[in-house]
Amino acid sequence: MDVESILIFVLVTVAVVGMVRWAADRTGLPAAALLPVVGVGYALLPGPNITLDPDIILTFVLPPLLYSAALDSSMLAIRRHLRTVANLSVVLVLLTSLLIGLGFAWFVAGATLAAGIAVGAAVAPPDPVAALAVGRRVGLPPRIVTLIQGEGLLNDATALTILSVAVAAATGDGFSAPSALGQFLIMATGGAAVGVLVAFAVRLLSRPLSGDPMLANAVSLATPFAAYLLAERAHVSGVLAVVVAGLIVGHHRPRSASSAGRLQTSAVWRLVDFLLEGFVFLLIGQQLPEVLRGLAGYDTGTVVVAVTVTVGVVLLLRPLWLLLTLLLPGVLRSRWGAAGVEPARLTGREIVILSWAGTRGVISLAAIFTLPLVTETGARFPARDLMLFCTFVVVLVTLVGQGLTFAPMVRVLGLHADENDQARLRNEARSASIRAALDALDDLEGQEHDDIEGHVIDTMREQLQARLRRYRDRLVLLRSADSEGPPISPRYEAALHVRRVALDAQRNEMLRWRDAGQLSDEGLRVLERELDHEERLLPDRPARR
Structure with missing residues (x-):
């Protein structure tokens, strides 16, 4: 050939x-x-x-x-x-x-x-x-x-x-x-x-x-x-x-x-x-x-x-x-x-x-x-x-x-597979990782760091605590669910929908800036990659997360 x-x-x-x-x-x-x-x-x-x-x-x-x-x-x-x-x-x-x-x-x-x-x-x-x-x-x-x-x-x-x-x-x-x-x-x-x-x-x-x-x-x-x-x-x-x-x-x-x-x-x-x-x-x-x-x-x-x-x-x-x-x-x-x-x-x-x-x-x-x-x-x-x-x-x-x-x-x-058990295990691991991160912040706060201001640690702690509360709420639902599959949480799905709407709006605005000549293609790719990573974290099937 x-x-x-x-x-x-x-x-x-x-x-x-x-x-x-x-x-x-x-x-x-x-x-x-x-x-x-x-x-x-x-x-x-x-x-x-x-x-x-x-x-x-x-x-x-x-x-x-x-x-x-x-x-x-x-x-x-x-x-x-x-x-x-x-x-x-x-x-x-x-x-x-x-x-x-x-x-x-x-x-x-x-x-x-x-x-x-x-x-x-x-x-x-x-x-x-x-x-x-x-x-x-x-x-x-x-x-x-x-x-x-x-x-x-x-x-x-x-x-x-x-x-x-x-x-x-x-x-x-x-x-x-x-x-x-x-x-x-x-x-x-x-x-x-x-x-x-x-x-x-x-x-x-x-x-x-x-x-x-x-x-x-x-x-x-x-x-x-x-x-x-x-x-x-x-x-x-x-x-x-x-x-x-x-x-x-x-x-x-x-x-x-x-x-x-x-x-x-x-x-x-x-x-x-x-x-x-x-x-x-x-x-x-x-x-x-x-x-x-x-x-x-x-x-x-x-x-x-x-x-x-x-x-x-x-x-x-x-x-x-x-x-x-x-x-x-x-x-x-x-x-x-x-x-x-x-x-x-x-x-x-x-x-x-x-x-x-x-x-x-x-x-x-x-x-x-x-x-x-x-x-x-x-x-x-x-x-x-x-x-x-x-x-x-x-x-x-x-x-x-x-x-x-x-x-x-x-x-x-x-x-x-028992989807409830797998979902519970993932959320328990997520909660454990957040608790480890909060402990690390406590240790960091107790040390002398001239280049780290206190409000930076406080902001990060608030974000982690919000995620921990979300995982704990999810665990409560999972532990009370039957064996037919992970429960569907209206609040959880609504939150996912809001996040996707916000990401789409951000992406469309960046494209408008690029098309208007206010943002270079190289800059668009950098910012788009940030949004892509954030969107990649969202589950395809919320009920299984």
């Missing part, structure tokens, strides 16, 4: 992603499930398609997506549920890979155990984007969100490590369980160590750069690539290095980054997520011609058996494994609960939701496309084209089928 064709493709892709996102917001359906359908439709039209390049996906797309997800995750929450997360992201991935490998070795002609484990590793890790997008919209409980996030962060590292070991066995001298386990442990441990090292380096840079949001933002964008490349050069898990670095940096960001840096970095990563996720999910559907092209050498019976084995294990093993862990209470409990309290066992409804959250995505396709065409002996990789098709079917079945039905499933089960 020439430069003009690439530019046209990029513009069309952004337009399609934007339209699908708009349709998803209006319909409540996840964009991650709609985009592959649009991609399949585009692939069936005459004209060129973009073939997935696994090296580009694994090197340029996966690290920033994983790092952004890790920044937004809670290291403490994942640690609290670490045993459950490890059960899903390590044990379940291993079992899925092994069972699919055995199924291919037993029932698919020409497939070896190592090759079967390779395709099993490719389809084993769920991509939680679709499930989390729906889950946050319908209000899934924080614990379920944490488990889905934690699994999605760590399972890619497990799967890609198993895949590399299986491919080495399939193209070399064969599969050795002790050797494979040793290699897996080395790659996982080494990847985690590299992640810690990179996070430590980023923390050292954070404070000197905190005064310059642009430099801090540049470091943030470079961090996932640095972690991934450093780990890959050391022949350990680059994916795990990115995840560990993101979790540590995200945990310490409130202390190490400036307010301007946090606002700017958060906005940039939201844009990166939007564009990359839209592109990769659209790319999934465009792989249909490439996948179908290699099926000519297989009879229908072999294709049906291979697809049945792969899809059957993916869909059935997850709920069965979760059910088994429900019957064995110790497996799903963590020894690292807060204050020594172990999290409660998963309920039956939570098991169903977690089972339905196992959507696969572009990582599965990128992983399977890394399979070599030939082995070291010069022979074709066993059943490679068939494995591509099986992976594509699994991605479409789970991403589209489970992705589109996830929200109705959550609503039918009635599993949602």
